[in-house]
Amino acid sequence: MTEQIEMPEESLLPKGAGAQLRLAREKMGLSIAQMAERTRIPQRQIMAIEAGNLSALPGRAYAVGFARTMARESGLDEEAIVAAVRVELDQLGPTERDQRQTYEPGDPARAPSARLVWISAIAVLVLLVGLFMAARVLFAPAAQLPSLVEEHEEAGQSTGTDAVAPAAPDPSGAVTFTAKDTVWVRFSNSDGTRLMEGELAAGQSYTLPADASGPRILTGRPDLLEVTIAGQAVPPLSTLPQTVSNVPVDAASLLARTAAPAASASPAAIPPGAQGAASRRPAAAAAPTRAGTATTVPADTPTASPEIAPAPERDADGTPESPVQ
Template identity: 30%
Template sequence: MSDELETQDGINLGGARHIGEVLSARRLELGRELADIAHQTRVPLRHLTAIEEGKHDTLPALPYTIGFVKSYARILGLDPDTTAEQFRRETTKPDRVIPTMDHEPIEDVRVPTRAAALLGIVLLGVVILAVAAWGLGWFGGDEAPAVAEAPAGSDDGATVAVDTPPAPQASSPGVAEVPATDAATAAAATPAPAVPTGGAIVVTAREDAWVKIYEVGSGRSVFQGVMAAGDRYEVPADRQDLLLWTGRAGALDLTVGGTAIPPLGAATQTVRDVPLTAAGLAARAQPRAE
């Protein structure tokens, strides 16, 4: 290898000074701070200091260090390849990979931030909670069950849910068939049993359902949460100002004084402002015996 000195802008490379001294002198000549160069090149400050002081034992593997030296030389206006070649001649660090590999520092912007990772976890949790709430009926519609006026002749003026009439059954031998119109007339003429005017009102969950029981007017909750299958809520006897709201009307059973009230609605139907009093429940539907 030739011992002839290579010169760049008056700076001798391959001379008596080691490459760290050459870089340091060039930096001081330009009036640059080492910390500023570390920020611009994204090379750790401790590595640039070790390069200038010739402390090669503290530097990372040679391919990475060569990348640091080239970045440093390029910032100072020196030829990166010539500078790196002198560093190779001076260093005692083992060259364990192909010397031509040039490992430039990785830019910080390529690494996902911790904030982005946390945001992804939070969004995933929101999606899971939304799916669970939908399954419990929290986001059901507010439609009320279809009702019809009580038949003429009824005393209590209650409304009843409209049911699809059952399919006609084959008549048994020896039993006279009754025309459908006559059967409907006879059913209408039969008075429905009255809802008890007293007794405990109990709400029982047959399936998991979200339920809110709150005061009339103020809307203040006295109970709110998911009732699991088998859970019961007994309305206090001295409270005549409570309303019920649920996202799964068909999952609840209501009784007044031990008498069962027909379902408040379909399985996944949302109902609200249901009065938890004997008179209020009687106004919604005819009772049925348990």
């Protein structure tokens, strides 16, 4: 603590803050250089303050701050010296330099408060955290999404390994034909023996008998017949409204067919008589035959080979009947 210097009575004090500061320095036996070394104030600034040439200082804040520091070092009343300096500065009027300077160095009254310092520190910390997060988002490597191609391949491999293919129908299973609409049809053995001939109504089914020998079919609307083997659907005989004749319909033959009705006969390959028999066969009363519920024709209805036009049957007296047109 600097020793308090006894000053003359107020009436005897020199006029001006600068003169009082010079008198106090001289009483302490300090030179301007020594005062500059103690206060860290340039010598030219000390000389200007002591001479009362406050306009030579960088600004109002410097004049007040330097005067306060010199008064503290000289043991004078800081507030009294600062008040005197401000009065002298007010008499000089504001300068452009003073308007730019808002903080008085060395003036504790103008120093920022502890609260302001803490608020500023928190604001700086928040700003640094925000900058860090932004830099992390911008420069950190982005997360890689899983490859859709690899997932698809893995799914395909899993499906190929785990999936169970549907079992093929049993070749020894029963063959059933179900009509989607009213359709005329004839089933016969390979030797020409009729198994069933007549119309199947919509939803009506016919199952080939288990002892059928090389069963074959003749119909003009194979597209209206659904085929199943042991209750399992198989491809239809044809998807077109055309005449099929002498087509094997046992389970083994049906399973050997492809999905497309390749074995279907073309209407042009069927003699006109067979087409007429298949497409214009008159309806008859429903009656059961060897297997299943189906519609048959009277016993005197002519029969024919499935591949050609119906051949006339003979009556009891040996007279051939005319084929049905």
